[in-house]
Amino acid sequence: MTEPARTTRHYPADRYGGIGPAAPRPEGLADILERVLDKGIIIAGDIRVNLLDIELLTVKIRLLVVSVDKAMEMGIDWWTRDPMLSTDAQELADENKRLRERVNELEGEGDD
Structure with missing residues (x-):
């Protein structure tokens, strides 16, 4: 009896160093920026400076990154x-x- 012939696929390494069939990945900065502007991203944080349990300084940081159309849709x-x-x-x-x-x-x- 002869065994069926096995075929092995050899995929070249992609630009991210992975080997295998190409997975959908962002093409570049423009695609990432387009997605961020379309969906929006919010970065929020607070910085507090205390000395002996006395609050000396509080800085609140709120950053919203969206397109103008998306901002107006949100009422901004x-x-x-x-x-x-x-x-x-x-x-x-x-x-x-x-x-x-x-x-x-x-x-x-x-x-x-």
Whole structure:
């Protein structure tokens, strides 16, 4: 009797050093960044400095990394109201300043 012929597959080593059929892995930094921005990532931590059971300093760190679309979907849109980042917000800040000055003028005229 003859034994059936066995075939052995020889897989070359992949770029990660593994041997075998290629498993789905991220292609690179761009793919990882795309996934992080799409899903989001939160990093949170607190740093406390105590001396003899007296709290001297507390630093709370909260970091959220998401795409703009994902942030707006989550209800986060602070940059739309920041005068340094939005021309609309700057215009509103300027209008607000002018209105406050006018109100102060009008209140000053009534005192005479």
